[in-house]
Amino acid sequence: MAGDLSIKTIRETPLEEYLHPGSSMCPGCGAQVMIRLMLKVLGPKTFIVNAAGCMTLLQTYPYSNLKSGWLYTAFASAPAGAQGIRDALDSLISQGKARDEGIKILVLTGDGGAYDIGLQATSAAMDRDLDFYYLCYDNEAYGNTGFQQSGASPYGSSTTTSPIGRLNPVGTEKRKKNLFEIWKAHNPAYLATISPSHPLDLMQKVEEAARRKGPKMFIGYASCPTGMGFDPSLSIKVAQLAVDTGVWPLKKYVDGKVTHTIIPRFVPVEEYLRLQARFRHLFDENNPAAKEAIAKIKDEIRSYWKAQGIEAKARHHMVIADGSCCGSCFSSSFLWFSWGIPSGKGKPSSLHTNMEVAML
Amino acid sequence: MLDLITGNEAIAWGARLAQVDYVPIYPITPQTEIVEKLSEWAANGLIRARITKMESEHSMITAAGAAALAGARTFTATSSQGLLYAFEMLYNVSGWRAPFVLANVSRGLAAPLTLLPDHNDALAARDSGFLQFYAETCQEALDSVLIAYRVSESRKVMLPSMVNIDGFYLSFTREKVMIPDELGDFLPPYPIPAISAGNMPSMGPTVLDPSVYSYFKYQMHLAQISALDELKKAISDYEKVFGIKRSLIDEYMAEDADYVIVMTSSFATMARKAIKSIREKGIKVGLIRPWVLRPFPRDDLLSALAGKRGVAVFDQDVSPGFGGALYAEIASSLYGAPDAPHIASFIGGLGGKEPTIEEFEFMIRELISPDLTRRGPVMLWTDKDQRILDEQRSIALRGGVVGR
Ligand SMILES: Cc1ncc(C[n+]2csc(CCOP(=O)(O)OP(=O)(O)O)c2C)c(N)n1
Ligand code: SF4
Ligand SMILES: [Mg+2]
Numbered sequence: 131m132a133g134d135l136s137i138k139t140i141r142e143t144p145l146e147e148y149l150h151p152g153s154s155m156c157p158g159c160g161a162q163v164m165i166r167l168m169l170k171v172l173g174p175k176t177f178i179v180n181a182a183g184c185m186t187l188l189q190t191y192p193y194s195n196l197k198s199g200w201l202y203t204a205f206a207s208a209p210a211g212a213q214g215i216r217d218a219l220d221s222l223i224s225q226g227k228a229r230d231e232g233i234k235i236l237v238l239t240g241d242g243g244a245y246d247i248g249l250q251a252t253s254a255a256m257d258r259d260l261d262f263y264y265l266c267y268d269n270e271a272y273g274n275t276g277f278q279q280s281g282a283s284p285y286g287s288s289t290t291t292s293p294i295g296r297l298n299p300v301g302t303e304k305r306k307k308n309l310f311e312i313w314k315a316h317n318p319a320y321l322a323t324i325s326p327s328h329p330l331d332l333m334q335k336v337e338e339a340a341r342r343k344g345p346k347m348f349i350g351y352a353s354c355p356t357g358m359g360f361d362p363s364l365s366i367k368v369a370q371l372a373v374d375t376g377v378w379p380l381k382k383y384v385d386g387k388v389t390h391t392i393i394p395r396f397v398p399v400e401e402y403l404r405l406q407a408r409f410r411h412l413f414d415e416n417n418p419a420a421k422e423a424i425a426k427i428k429d430e431i432r433s434y435w436k437a438q439g440i441e442a443k444a445r446h447h448m449v450i451a452d453g454s455c456c457g458s459c460f461s462s463s464f465l466w467f468s469w470g471i472p473s474g475k476g477k478p479s480s481l482h483t484n485m486e487v488a489m490l
Numbered sequence: 491m492l493d494l495i496t497g498n499e500a501i502a503w504g505a506r507l508a509q510v511d512y513v514p515i516y517p518i519t520p521q522t523e524i525v526e527k528l529s530e531w532a533a534n535g536l537i538r539a540r541i542t543k544m545e546s547e548h549s550m551i552t553a554a555g556a557a558a559l560a561g562a563r564t565f566t567a568t569s570s571q572g573l574l575y576a577f578e579m580l581y582n583v584s585g586w587r588a589p590f591v592l593a594n595v596s597r598g599l600a601a602p603l604t605l606l607p608d609h610n611d612a613l614a615a616r617d618s619g620f621l622q623f624y625a626e627t628c629q630e631a632l633d634s635v636l637i638a639y640r641v642s643e644s645r646k647v648m649l650p651s652m653v654n655i656d657g658f659y660l661s662f663t664r665e666k667v668m669i670p671d672e673l674g675d676f677l678p679p680y681p682i683p684a685i686s687a688g689n690m691p692s693m694g695p696t697v698l699d700p701s702v703y704s705y706f707k708y709q710m711h712l713a714q715i716s717a718l719d720e721l722k723k724a725i726s727d728y729e730k731v732f733g734i735k736r737s738l739i740d741e742y743m744a745e746d747a748d749y750v751i752v753m754t755s756s757f758a759t760m761a762r763k764a765i766k767s768i769r770e771k772g773i774k775v776g777l778i779r780p781w782v783l784r785p786f787p788r789d790d791l792l793s794a795l796a797g798k799r800g801v802a803v804f805d806q807d808v809s810p811g812f813g814g815a816l817y818a819e820i821a822s823s824l825y826g827a828p829d830a831p832h833i834a835s836f837i838g839g840l841g842g843k844e845p846t847i848e849e850f851e852f853m854i855r856e857l858i859s860p861d862l863t864r865r866g867p868v869m870l871w872t873d874k875d876q877r878i879l880d881e882q883r884s885i886a887l888r889g890g891v892v893g894r
Contacts, residue, residue, distance in 0.1 A: 175687050179556070189695035191702060199690035201559065201586075203552050204578055210549030213542060214514065214556030214564075219684060221511040221540035221562050228561065228684035251552075254545030 137171070137333045144170040148197040154187050158362025160353030160369050161185060161267035163326035165238065168265060168348070169198065171336040176234045177201070177215060181208035181248055183240035184274045185267065198236070206247040208237045209255035212262045234263060234340075241268040241282035244349070245307050256316035256345045263339065263346045266309070269354035277357035277408075281307040284377075285430070286423045287408045294411045299419035301411065305430070309349055314383050319344030322382035322391075325351040327370035331380055331391050338384070351378045359407020371402040376431045376442050390438060395445045399428055491669045497660035497756075498523035500628040500667050501567065501593045501653065504635025506537050507673055508591075511562035511680075513541045514553040519605055520657035521569040521595040528565075539565070547576035554590050555583030555650070559693055561684030563639070564590035569657060570597035570611045577615070583650055584619025584710060586694050589642035589681070590650050591635055592620070596755070597657040598841040606842025607656040609755065609807040613815045619710045621651040621717055622784040624754035626740070628665040630781065631655045633728065633736055636676065640724045643681050646716040656756040658842065663756075668734065676731045714785040721782065738787040739794045740779040743769065747776030749857045750795070751850065752820055753804035754780055757839050761804070764850030775854055783816075788823050795824065798831040800857030805867070806839035813837065813867035832860050838870035846872060 136142060148169035155162050161184065169176060177199035180186055189200050203211035212235045222228035237255075239248055244266035252264065271289045272278040278291040279302050288294050288301030313321055320339035324332040332350075339346035353369040355362040372378035373392060377399060380392040403409035403424070412420045435442040495503070502524045505513065513532075515525035531537045544550040547568050554566045568576065573594055583590075594615075596607040612622065621642060623634040631653065638651035655661055683689055697703045721738060729735050742762055744750055751761050758779045768775045778794050778801075780787060795801060801824070805814025812818065817835035824830040836853050838845045849870045856868065 175690075177685060177690065186696055189692050191695045191697045194692050194695070196692070197690075199685060200692040200695065201556060202694040202696070203556070204548075204582055207549050207552035207579065210514075210544065210552035211556040213544070213549070214512075214553030214558075215560040215685065217512055217514070217540050217542050217553065218557035218560035218562035218564075221538075221557075222684050224540070225511065225538055227511070228686065231687045233685060233687070250545060251549050254549065257545075258542065 135337050140330050150195040152195040156356045158355045158365035160326040160365050164350040167329050167332050168336050171333050172234050178236045178238050179208045179211040181205050181239035181243035207251050208239050209251040212237045237264040242272045242280045245281035245309050256318050259344050261343050265348045267350050267352035269352040273357045299417050300423050313347050318347050320346040323349045325369045325373050327366050360405050375399045375402045396442045494664045495667050496664050497628045497631050497655045500632040502527040503669050504632045505565040508639045510539045510565040512557045512564045513539050514544045514550045514566050516544050516547050516550045518569045518572040520661040521567045524567045547572040551576040551579035555588040558588035558590040561682050563680045567593035569595040573611050580615050580618040587648040589648050591638045593653045595657045595661045604841040608840045612654045613807050623653045625655050626758050628667045637724045641720045644720045647713050660756040670732050674731045717785045738782050739790045742777040744776030744778050748774045749800040750776045750778045750798050751802045752778045764847045801831050801833045802853040804836050808837050835867035837867045
């Protein structure tokens with residue numbers, strides 16, 4: 131990460147909060163953690179343009195737990211909404227009808243919005259070199275409608291439209307669409323993957339992106355207790371394992387170059403899969419396809435990392451690309467302490483298990 | 491300035507005179523000339539609007555609505571398939587209460603695919619919350635855009651407007667148009683402040699309570715009703731500033747008429763010709779042409795229809811399984827009115843099928859000696875229509891596979 135960033139360690143995390151407790155999101159929702167961290171870096175003059183999905187319920191009339199401005203558009207066209215607002219402001223500024231106050235525009239959609247129905251609108255916004263941020267919080271399914279298979283659903287995961295049955299022992303039979311590469315082909319100003327388990331990595335990427343004009347694109351691992359099926363207290367742990375197993379590479383694409391910002395420890399992928407109900411069938415002894423499916427998942431991880439010149443072999447220590455510690459072990463507990471007990475429906479996540487995450 | 495311009499150019503002039511700040515665009519025949527004209531003007535510094543090339547009409551309407559909320563006077567245009575592609579967003583932007591103007595250059599809907607006009611596209615959007623103007627002439631097209639901005643942006647309305655002109659028949663027809671040199675104070679400054687650090691609203695949020703949903707939806711109806719008054723004020727100011735008179739209901743030889751044809755848009759010009767010729771035979775006929783369908787000018791329409799013996803509604807659309815959409819509105823307005831005239835429903839002009847004088851004569855004959863047993867509409871169909879169809883079907887049905 132560039133040496134001149136203001137957030138050098140987790141201790142420099144901005145204290146200001148722009149996303150407050152009180153939303154109707156599930157406890158332990160990984161997406162909210164990422165939004166909260168992102169807004170800390172982007173600051174008060176952020177205008178969010180949202181597409182249909184879980185996060186749409188961040189604004190339920192007459193309540194708002196956001197300090198940012200907000201426009202809910204529709205499922206497919208949040209990037210076009212961002213375009214309209216940016217264009218309006220640019221037009222008014224260039225005509226002297228408004229002052230340039232450095233308003234930042236953040237598109238917020240799920241994976242359904244980004245990988246599938248809104249891909250066209252996103253492609254075009256990048257093509258027009260729109261100056262905006264995009265956070266795709268990827269919970270790997272259509273969550274808001276009850277966790278149906280999307281382009282982001284990984285091979286072997288069961289969803290409500292790829293359920294396990296006598297004729298389908300695997301669940302989702304296709305592989306996860308490679309949105310990073312699709313977006314990368316547009317050569318945006320900034321592109322990165324993030325995870326709520328790696329707040330320092332996340333904030334540094336946002337800060338680095340903020341120095342660039344043009345599309346600043348983020349795909350975040352949105353650990354989703356409700357849809358993926360695990361206890362809310364395990365949310366950060368699941369996200370952490372997604373990174374540690376090599377399932378969710380943390381990387382960035384800047385100036386034509388992809389850099390992996392975290393080199394995983396390559397924890398066996400079973401540890402990640404086993405925690406989640408959506409992969410439960412892969413550990414069912416009576417499932418004839420289970421072994422082969424897990425082997426296929428492993429193969430995919432191995433070949434991904436091999437292509438990066440890295441052998442996917444278990445390591446003792448987590449190493450970051452520049453050799454320093456990623457800070458995530460400290461930060462996951464830090465964040466959850468300051469986050470407090472999530473309000474809203476369901477049971478609050480317990481601080482005890484978050485400490486457990488910190489020990490990981 | 492008086493100039494000979496097409497309907498499309500007249501629409502573009504409306505946007506230019508309104509000094510719009512923003513125009514998101516996407517091509518479609520027969521609308522494209524509008525956005526080409528605006529692009530040309532922008533490239534030459536004749537307008538200051540920012541023009542953005544979108545990738546679809548769905549995105550175009552999203553961007554238009556968002557920009558209108560962000561403080562920019564916004565214009566955009568489409569036709570037919572494009573309007574339907576954007577359909578989801580039509581309801582959204584009106585729910586956002588985003589007061590911009592959308593020109594729709596009417597074109598029949600596929601399938602079968604056609605380029606020529608009818609009103610199924612615009613009427614499909616009838617319930618979207620947009621105000622709807624249906625222009626007959628190029629002059630009226632320009633006037634509609636300016637009046638639409640004025641009414642849409644009025645605090646009591648705050649809804650988008652759709653200005654419809656017929657593809658080809660009006661979009662590509664040159665007529666003499668009085669283009670105002672400037673607007674004077676006809677159009678007040680744009681009412682929505684720019685988004686800024688001190689102005690960060692939350693817009694379009696979810697409502698979880700049906701009572702609240704009902705409240706907001708009904709507010710849109712009340713805003714449309716307020717738009718009737720605002721329209722009347724705007725019409726009167728428009729005449730004062732530009733010397734051009736518009737009315738919600740345009741009447742032609744209707745005052746002393748026993749029988750009237752009710753229809754909208756450019757094909758009314760053909761009705762005028764037919765009415766003149768029918769009058770020569772001593773039958774008192776006239777034309778009643780609603781210029782605005784949303785808000786629906788019920789009272790004005792009823793007073794225009796008062797005392798008539800027969801009303802023939804010419805629908806340039808079809809609602810399969812029912813009949814004419816315009817007929818439904820006129821008939822429901824007349825229901826229960828004292829001495830309501832006999833009303834008959836005709837479907838014509840689909841996919842640009844030009845109505846002939848004989849078709850109008852037929853409609854009037856049907857009014858004079860009505861077939862009271864008839865339920866549903868009459869499709870206007872001439873021998874010539876049958877001949878063309880027979881010819882083409884015989885080719886299509888000739889059978890056999892080419893090359894076998
Ligand atoms: C045009 C359209 N189609 C379908 C829907 C129904 N819908 C609302 S949210 C949603 C799922 C969104 O999935 P994703 O983008 O992954 O976000 P998540 O719900 O997982 O947060 C769907 C299918 C809709 N609102 N609009
Ligand atoms: S379903 Fe998943 S993504 Fe949606 S609010 Fe709940 S935890 Fe978050
Ligand atoms: Mg999702």
